[in-house]
Amino acid sequence: MTALSSEAIRERLNADNISKRLIVSPLLDEASQAKPGQAAIDVRLGFDFCLVSPSRHGSIDEFGNGDTPLSLSTLYRREFVPFGKNIVIHPHQFLLAQTLEYLRLPPDLMAYVVGRSTWGRLGLIVATAVGIHPGFAGSLTLELRNLGETPLTLYPGQTVAQLFFHRVENSKGEPSTEAAAHAQYTGTVDMIPRRLSDPLTAMKLRKLISD
Amino acid sequence: MWLDLVSGLVDTGRGYLAKAADPAIADADASLLITDSEMIANYAYSFLQWLHGTDAGQIPHQIVGPFQRWVDGLGITNTIFFRADHVANYELARIDLRALVNNVNDASQTLIDAAAAVTWPFLRVTVPSQAMGMLPHFAIVGHELGHAIQNEIKVDLSSINSSAVIAELTARLAKENIAISAVHGMETQKILASWVDELKADAIGCLLAGPAFLFALGAFFEMSGGGYGIGPSHPPSEMRRRLVFDRLAQGTPNHVEVFNEQTGRDLTADLNSPHLKPLPLPDDLYVELKQQYNVEIAAICVALIPYAEAVAPLIFAEAEKVVRAAKPDMVYGAVRLREDLKEHLEPLCHFVPPIEIRKDGIVRPASLAGILNVGWAGLLTQLDSIPAPAGVPIGSELPVKMEKLHELLLKAVELSEARTVWEEQV
Numbered sequence: 135m136t137a138l139s140s141e142a143i144r145e146r147l148n149a150d151n152i153s154k155r156l157i158v159s160p161l162l163d164e165a166s167q168a169k170p171g172q173a174a175i176d177v178r179l180g181f182d183f184c185l186v187s188p189s190r191h192g193s194i195d196e197f198g199n200g201d202t203p204l205s206l207s208t209l210y211r212r213e214f215v216p217f218g219k220n221i222v223i224h225p226h227q228f229l230l231a232q233t234l235e236y237l238r239l240p241p242d243l244m245a246y247v248v249g250r251s252t253w254g255r256l257g258l259i260v261a262t263a264v265g266i267h268p269g270f271a272g273s274l275t276l277e278l279r280n281l282g283e284t285p286l287t288l289y290p291g292q293t294v295a296q297l298f299f300h301r302v303e304n305s306k307g308e309p310s311t312e313a314a315a316h317a318q319y320t321g322t323v324d325m326i327p328r329r330l331s332d333p334l335t336a337m338k339l340r341k342l343i344s345d
Numbered sequence: 346m347w348l349d350l351v352s353g354l355v356d357t358g359r360g361y362l363a364k365a366a367d368p369a370i371a372d373a374d375a376s377l378l379i380t381d382s383e384m385i386a387n388y389a390y391s392f393l394q395w396l397h398g399t400d401a402g403q404i405p406h407q408i409v410g411p412f413q414r415w416v417d418g419l420g421i422t423n424t425i426f427f428r429a430d431h432v433a434n435y436e437l438a439r440i441d442l443r444a445l446v447n448n449v450n451d452a453s454q455t456l457i458d459a460a461a462a463v464t465w466p467f468l469r470v471t472v473p474s475q476a477m478g479m480l481p482h483f484a485i486v487g488h489e490l491g492h493a494i495q496n497e498i499k500v501d502l503s504s505i506n507s508s509a510v511i512a513e514l515t516a517r518l519a520k521e522n523i524a525i526s527a528v529h530g531m532e533t534q535k536i537l538a539s540w541v542d543e544l545k546a547d548a549i550g551c552l553l554a555g556p557a558f559l560f561a562l563g564a565f566f567e568m569s570g571g572g573y574g575i576g577p578s579h580p581p582s583e584m585r586r587r588l589v590f591d592r593l594a595q596g597t598p599n600h601v602e603v604f605n606e607q608t609g610r611d612l613t614a615d616l617n618s619p620h621l622k623p624l625p626l627p628d629d630l631y632v633e634l635k636q637q638y639n640v641e642i643a644a645i646c647v648a649l650i651p652y653a654e655a656v657a658p659l660i661f662a663e664a665e666k667v668v669r670a671a672k673p674d675m676v677y678g679a680v681r682l683r684e685d686l687k688e689h690l691e692p693l694c695h696f697v698p699p700i701e702i703r704k705d706g707i708v709r710p711a712s713l714a715g716i717l718n719v720g721w722a723g724l725l726t727q728l729d730s731i732p733a734p735a736g737v738p739i740g741s742e743l744p745v746k747m748e749k750l751h752e753l754l755l756k757a758v759e760l761s762e763a764r765t766v767w768e769e770q771v
Contacts, residue, residue, distance in 0.1 A: 147703075148703065148706070152691055152692050152695055152697075153695075155692075157692075157697050159697075159700045159701055159760065160700055160701050160708075160710070160760050160761070160763065160764040160767075161708070162763070162764060162767045163767075164708070181759065181763075214401065214406060217763065217766055217767075234760070234763060235760075236697075236698060236700060236756060236760060238695065238696065238697050271695065271696035271697065272696070273756065291767070323752050323753065323755075323756045324752070333736060
């Protein structure tokens with residue numbers, strides 16, 4: 135599997151054809167975020183955060199309320215942190231954040247979001263769901279957890295993660311032209327998940343549970 | 346700053362209570378101080394009420410920064426805040442509390458400092474009904490900012506013959522057995538001044554936001570009731586909409602041509618307000634207005650319509666001079682509309698918000714006016730091209746798409762502003 139070099143990434147950022155264009159916007163400092171000779175693009179911490187509230191549920195149980203779907207939004211409290219302000223993540227705390235950059239992948243590219251090693255060495259885990267599918271459009275949600283022993287002060291605009299891009303090929307070895315249409319998170323700018331299972335899985339599991 | 350004023354008042358009231366608690370003070374004086382502190386607390390509470398609709402749940406916080414850029418660009422130095430509330434009309438309130446603050450006995454230092462930090466009068470822009478829940482409707486805020494600078498737009502009306510107004514008014518009043526008098530002349534001047542101020546504000550909105558202003562204005566007229574909008578304070582809605590459209594159709598290239606070229610859809614005055622009631626013939630309008638106003642007011646309003654139409658081009662021209670003198674790039678011209686629609690309209694249908702413009706290797710942030718226009722163009726011409734997310738019930742696609750569009754546009758406002766702020770740090 136080949137990864138795109140920063141030169142190739144830049145080429146795709148400037149593609150005229152929207153179906154071929156890679157969108158990572160805004161790149162506040164393109165030169166330093168996509169350094170020559172590297173194979174990734176750095177992304178920054180955005181302004182929106184979700185703090186996980188102590189749950190009123192005994193556990194997060196998708197099917198615990200019978201036929202009533204679990205409302206995941208009740209688990210979170212939103213915080214907006216503008217430029218110049220900060221948010222502290224305490225040891226072993228978990229919170230959701232967004233990349234400042236809005237991302238859209240063309241059908242023939244997928245990406246991995248990976249924490250920057252500098253932050254990792256301080257104990258900060260940046261993402262757990264690291265794969266991004268072709269056709270994804272939206273702000274990336276980062277799942278932050280401080281595994282260290284010291285509180286970390288985070289500022290919007292800090293580069294916390296990097297994106298690696300890979301070509302996606304069809305069965306003939308050609309660039310894929312099919313993206314996952316109408317996916318759950320297409321065009322999403324919200325961090326809070328809407329559902330845990332797809333409707334078909336949920337329906338079948340619910341049936342199995344009730345039997 | 347507003348909350349600082351509230352805190353200052355509370356501190357002042359606390360100071361009174363502290364004095365009243367002094368055992369050395371006479372009971373009557375202590376009682377007076379307690380009463381005064383209650384009055385101050387009431388003021389503080391009423392000040393808080395002015396803030397209704399300013400929280401992030403009402404007005405999207407992302408848009409406040411870009412609005413402030415409009416304010417600064419127009420040279421408005423007054424302290425200002427924006428709110429969205431469930432009220433009937435857009436409004437620019439001028440709040441001057443200097444007399445109150447200056448007359449408070451033993452004002453706290455925090456109150457004195459807070460009042461000194463404000464550039465008075467404090468301005469409050471109100472957007473009704475959370476701007477119909479859609480970001481592009483916020484284009485109409487340009488009109489309210491126009492009111493803030495209306496006195497700077499000097500229009501010489503002497504070149505427009507007003508004798509027809511007098512003749513029309515005289516004839517109409519004669520039929521009611523009323524002889525025209527100086528009082529009617531003064532009332533006519535007063536109504537004309539109000540109408541001119543509205544047209545000045547429309548001109549500023551049109552200059553700042555281009556077609557987005559026309560769409561927002563038309564939608565507001567349509568949603569604000571079934572009347573004609575004409576009265577002593579406002580000229581008729583249909584005429585205002587047409588005047589804005591005429592301005593957008595001026596020059597080469599002009600906004601109307603560019604919109605057609607980039608969207609494939611004709612830009613007409615009523616594109617976003619097809620149900621706005623057209624003005625009836627003058628005699629019929631007069632009969633209807635008499636139901637709402639007295640005979641003289643109704644007659645003056647009817648007589649002023651052709652005059653207001655004639656002076657409108659002067660008003661728009663003078664308004665443009667004022668904006669260009671303040672900051673030339675605030676005029677949202679047809680060339681910029683073309684650039685914005687060309688760059689962003691198709692990507693918007695692929696869920697790419699209009700954050701920045703990438704041209705010849707140079708990237709710059711999208712303007713608020715650009716985002717509003719791309720938003721309207723998307724709403725009015727591209728909803729069929731925007732895919733609905735999975736799992737949306739049949740029949741609910743349209744509101745879901747509109748909500749998605751709103752979210753993307755808000756994200757564009759947030760991130761283009763982020764880019765602008767970042768570039769300002771040198």
